[in-house]
């Protein structure tokens with residue numbers, strides 16, 4: 001199948017989030033982890049997940065240009081640069097520099113920026129990004145360890161990241177149905193980078209309709225969600241036959257390395273139901289390695305769904321990080337999770353529930369997964385997927401820290417029984 005829509009995502013669980021929203025259209029969505037070497041068996045919608053949100057600028061640009069080249073070779077005619085709905089970036093980039101590089105490669109002189117995700121409380125008004133009712137710079141994002149967001153104004157955030165002028169198409173313009181006229185006016189002034197307001201899903205639909213012919217759009221996953229339907233109405237994209245998700249037979253496992261508030265509640269919920277569980281402690285891992293976890297896994301009966309978790313409360317995480325260093329603590333846990341995933345697969349496990357963005361990356365790597373086919377959504381932005389691992393069909397879901405409700409693990413597993 002020739003690809004029509006190609007998207008590049010700057011991190012892993014952000015890509016699965018985008019994939020889940022696009023799959024709501026019924027069009028088959030394929031997600032590649034990294035730039036593939038060949039372009040065979042492509043889907044109408046192809047997403048390439050990169051890990052370049054905080055990479056050095058030159059590296060991020062090179063990775064994204066390689067991804068674009070692959071998508072173009074697959075036949076894609078419309079492109080999307082997906083970043084976080086909290087505009088995670090620094091004055092150096094990487095949102096602006098990547099957008100400019102993709103625009104140059106596509107020989108297009110204007111694109112839009114809209115990180116709004118109204119369902120998740122992210123809105124853009126008069127160029128300012130809000131998290132719930134708080135301006136971005138007053139939200140917890142102000143203290144992010146890698147990309148602290150200390151300004152809420154997207155025009156000011158974007159300006160130092162790009163070489164050309166930045167403009168705004170505000171909510172009033174959108175409400176008047178005058179987005180195309182505003183974009184043309186800005187284009188005549190040489191404004192290449194246009195921040196567009198959006199506070200609700202109707203706004204995102206209006207933007208998608210107005211901008212459907214632009215070669216490149218940039219934003220959060222919610223901006224992309226209406227695009228397949230808009231193109232279907234234009235006859236540019238065939239009606240989807242729905243996902244052909246199938247559930248491979250075999251035992252299940254849950255691996256949880258996220259320490260977010262929601263994942264802590266999800267682990268507590270699963271433990272309270274009395275399921276077998278093994279807690280990974282970073283200090284024990286430093287002293288004795290992860291052999292005990294592997295032995296415990298090997299001793300589990302086939303019908304059980306074991307949980308291996310490093311998920312801990314903030315004070316415990318801080319203590320472990322104080323003893324071992326942030327990086328080493330994370331590395332020990334990720335290595336153990338990766339080893340557990342590979343061992344479980346070798347013992348016949350075919351269904352994997354993973355919690356945590358970095359944890360998902362480590363597990364996908366250990367399972368040698370290069371491609372995911374997107375299935376049904378368990379929670380908004382968290383789909384079940386199918387993949388190949390060492391010649392076996394597996395089902396896998398990967399959720400970023402705060403996604404899903406308390407009963408997420410049981411809900412995810414329950415969906416496979418139906």
Ligand code: ADP
Nearest residue numbers: 258310312320329330333334356357358359401
């Ligand atoms: P999230 O999506 O919630 O950010 P991630 O998996 O991306 O989850 O990040 C969690 C990080 O914390 C990982 O690097 C993981 O290895 C590390 N980690 C998990 N448990 C602990 C712990 N108990 N102490 C210290 N670090 C931990």
